Amino acid sequence: MTTQGMLRMQGVCKRFGSHAALTGLDLAVPEGSAYALIGANGAGKTTTIKLAMNILTPTSGAAEILGVDTRRLSPAVLTQIGYVSENQAFPKRMRVGEYLTYLRAFYPTWDGDLEASMARRLQLPLERRIGALSHGMRIKVALACALAFRPKLLILDEPFSGLDALVRDEFMEDLLMQAGEMTILISSHELAEMEHVATHVGFLDAGKMLIEDSMSDLNARMREVRVTLEGAATLPERLPREWLRARAFGNVVSFVDTRYAEAELPGRIRAVFGSVRQVDAQALPLRTVFTTLAGAARDGRLP
Amino acid sequence: MSAPRARPATLILHIMHKDWKLLWPLAFACALLQAVLAFLEYRPESFAAGGGSEAAAMILSLSTGMALVLTILLIVLQDPVPGVDQDWLVRPIERRDLLLAKVLLVVLIVHGPIVAVHWLRGVAEGLAAGDMLRATLLSNLQLALSFSVPVLTLAVLSRTVTEALITALAALFFVFLSNLLLATVAMLWTHAFQFGGSIAGTGLAWIVADLHEIVLLLTTAAVIGLQYLHRDTRRSRIVLAAGLLLFEIVGRLPWQPAFSWQEALSVDPQAGSAVTIAVSPAAAMQASDFALQPSDVKARQRPVAPRRQRLRVGLELRGVPPGWVLHADQVAFRLVDAAGVTVYRGSGQDWDLHAAGDGAASVQQIIDVPKKVPASALDRQVAIELDYSLSLLEPRVLAALPALHGNALIPDLGRCVSRLDDDGTGIQLGCDAAGELPPCLSVSLRREVTEQPGPETFVCDLDYEPTAWRFSVEPIERFVRKLTLENAAGATTERSDAALQGAAVVFRVYVAMAHFSRHVVVAQIGAPGSGAASSSP
Numbered sequence: 095m096t097t098q099g100m101l102r103m104q105g106v107c108k109r110f111g112s113h114a115a116l117t118g119l120d121l122a123v124p125e126g127s128a129y130a131l132i133g134a135n136g137a138g139k140t141t142t143i144k145l146a147m148n149i150l151t152p153t154s155g156a157a158e159i160l161g162v163d164t165r166r167l168s169p170a171v172l173t174q175i176g177y178v179s180e181n182q183a184f185p186k187r188m189r190v191g192e193y194l195t196y197l198r199a200f201y202p203t204w205d206g207d208l209e210a211s212m213a214r215r216l217q218l219p220l221e222r223r224i225g226a227l228s229h230g231m232r233i234k235v236a237l238a239c240a241l242a243f244r245p246k247l248l249i250l251d252e253p254f255s256g257l258d259a260l261v262r263d264e265f266m267e268d269l270l271m272q273a274g275e276m277t278i279l280i281s282s283h284e285l286a287e288m289e290h291v292a293t294h295v296g297f298l299d300a301g302k303m304l305i306e307d308s309m310s311d312l313n314a315r316m317r318e319v320r321v322t323l324e325g326a327a328t329l330p331e332r333l334p335r336e337w338l339r340a341r342a343f344g345n346v347v348s349f350v351d352t353r354y355a356e357a358e359l360p361g362r363i364r365a366v367f368g369s370v371r372q373v374d375a376q377a378l379p380l381r382t383v384f385t386t387l388a389g390a391a392r393d394g395r396l397p
Numbered sequence: 398m399s400a401p402r403a404r405p406a407t408l409i410l411h412i413m414h415k416d417w418k419l420l421w422p423l424a425f426a427c428a429l430l431q432a433v434l435a436f437l438e439y440r441p442e443s444f445a446a447g448g449g450s451e452a453a454a455m456i457l458s459l460s461t462g463m464a465l466v467l468t469i470l471l472i473v474l475q476d477p478v479p480g481v482d483q484d485w486l487v488r489p490i491e492r493r494d495l496l497l498a499k500v501l502l503v504v505l506i507v508h509g510p511i512v513a514v515h516w517l518r519g520v521a522e523g524l525a526a527g528d529m530l531r532a533t534l535l536s537n538l539q540l541a542l543s544f545s546v547p548v549l550t551l552a553v554l555s556r557t558v559t560e561a562l563i564t565a566l567a568a569l570f571f572v573f574l575s576n577l578l579l580a581t582v583a584m585l586w587t588h589a590f591q592f593g594g595s596i597a598g599t600g601l602a603w604i605v606a607d608l609h610e611i612v613l614l615l616t617t618a619a620v621i622g623l624q625y626l627h628r629d630t631r632r633s634r635i636v637l638a639a640g641l642l643l644f645e646i647v648g649r650l651p652w653q654p655a656f657s658w659q660e661a662l663s664v665d666p667q668a669g670s671a672v673t674i675a676v677s678p679a680a681a682m683q684a685s686d687f688a689l690q691p692s693d694v695k696a697r698q699r700p701v702a703p704r705r706q707r708l709r710v711g712l713e714l715r716g717v718p719p720g721w722v723l724h725a726d727q728v729a730f731r732l733v734d735a736a737g738v739t740v741y742r743g744s745g746q747d748w749d750l751h752a753a754g755d756g757a758a759s760v761q762q763i764i765d766v767p768k769k770v771p772a773s774a775l776d777r778q779v780a781i782e783l784d785y786s787l788s789l790l791e792p793r794v795l796a797a798l799p800a801l802h803g804n805a806l807i808p809d810l811g812r813c814v815s816r817l818d819d820d821g822t823g824i825q826l827g828c829d830a831a832g833e834l835p836p837c838l839s840v841s842l843r844r845e846v847t848e849q850p851g852p853e854t855f856v857c858d859l860d861y862e863p864t865a866w867r868f869s870v871e872p873i874e875r876f877v878r879k880l881t882l883e884n885a886a887g888a889t890t891e892r893s894d895a896a897l898q899g900a901a902v903v904f905r906v907y908v909a910m911a912h913f914s915r916h917v918v919v920a921q922i923g924a925p926g927s928g929a930a931s932s933s934p
Contacts, residue, residue, distance in 0.1 A: 149481045169489035177487040184484050185475060187419050199403055199411045200489045239484075
């Protein structure tokens, strides 16, 4: 396995007893990217992240983070990785300020000014015990703890879960403000938040990577196409495999083209439907991309 | 350019400091409990009452134990090992540093105050500061091995205090169940249902105790290592269960290999070579009333159980050095028929022999067998084969203490004091030793320097462990005895201070010099007129 990329996994499997959480996962997070790991609940996102952080060990396969086998993750490597998780368990009896002070000693690159400014912006209650904080405030504390040492790689595992809209916005704002050259891996099923941040996306389903691509490529090759026919629309028995979620209503046929090419589309449509009155192709929101691909995967029709 | 990471020692102290800030109230509470307990146990001299009632001391002792368990659990559970959500897992913290920080904090918070209060108490009671420090450190080492490390092990297998307590209960239940199973299996061979194994309660018990400690140490080290370095809770639990099972199996170490090892450790193996045992129909048919442990005399005089029949075998012993004690650690017997088939096997009553004069003496060997066995055996002309495991103990005079108002530091015994008791019928003796007292000693009264000392009173809890290996959880061992004043006829008499001027109490320690075996055959007990053994209903 090469050591390119901030995080790479190849053929990773993880079993919990008889349950297979990951079944041959391949993943590559390029340097400088904001990688959105998307999947339904139970798809294996958290397991993937915990394997990356050596919290869990893979049953088989290879995984590297910052060029190091995840099973041999040393403290020196961990000083370059920030981590935020919805389930992160902090020492409840410690005060926020005490905990930040405690962590400072472990990171040679800890930036006290940055810590102070984040504490101000996020309005962290430094004198309160962590156990007494709301979930949203704990996530903010986690973000401050993950960013104050300016990590090379920031891993966020379902960070928006349980956060209200205001806190989400504050969180994302602060995250983007600090992002800089940082590589970000963010797992979530909250797709709206990811849409404007992600440069790369990986769709995980039932422990396998369905599609992994850059957002620009994905946006370029996936379109929702609406075809207005001359007469009443009926779907032919055999449609091109790359056309998903095909529907007909009135004289309109719509589908998601997963190999969209502007120049070729009219010809491909004509080959299936004959003459058409109008063709519209629109970019898809990430949510539709995900639901389309997940549905196709479930039906075994993934192109 | 990034700054270098702090040195491991600094980070270890940093983790300890974090835990200390969270746990100092509990640490102070534990230290306070220790101090109060030490005050309750403090005695300015051996005969003085402690600072509080025994019930209060016991309650406080239990409370202190529970507080210490809680402290150790909480030290570890500030950064629990099992689980996948703890924040420390994603921090640049060496697991080895974390473990060291936890262990050092246990030493500091749990053992530090214990060392301090025990040492202060010992010095305040008049014991030598150096001896007391050594005894306190050794007792703390023992406490760490038998208490702190096992609790630490429970903690590293748990996420919460409740989980740790459930794990402890499960472990105890597992130990009970495996003990029950092993005792049942062992009964098929020994005809006796014993929970503790055949070595328990003998001078060889230290072998099992030491093996237990080794098993415990290896198991706990494996579990703690697996947890901190590999975070493999499932495998750790299997290792713990295997360790506990091995612990129980070791507890059932058969007598013979244990005694063979003890023989190999004899201080003077030749000392027992002259000892012979022969069957003697003429030997005394009254059970000896001499025993190193007074409770043994009562046990020997206990009537035979209803379904058992008692056989008495007269034995003549020679070659025991005068003044030495010969102790039968175990008497294994077999009833063997003419064809050489074992009809029954069991254990006879042990005995002690205090040799005098020419070293010749007779003892009566008592063996109890089920009634039905001799009935059939009589028809088959059985013989009794006796296998003796024997230990020879040499007396050594330690010191003589004035019988009245004596107060001196005696090597091995610590500070000893003496006085005439209130009704004038005995000398009260008390010794407080830093560390362990010798396992077997005697005291006797000598009225004049030129006189021979009177009869000895033994205080023995036999333990053949080599002295250098022996240390207990108790940093101070206490010994209090009344030496009854008797006249020539053996009746208790009253004395005054004036009558005891010049009298001294002689302390002797009995040291096990040799361990050896003897095999004795009593031929054909069923044969009419054999006379070697007699039976009584």
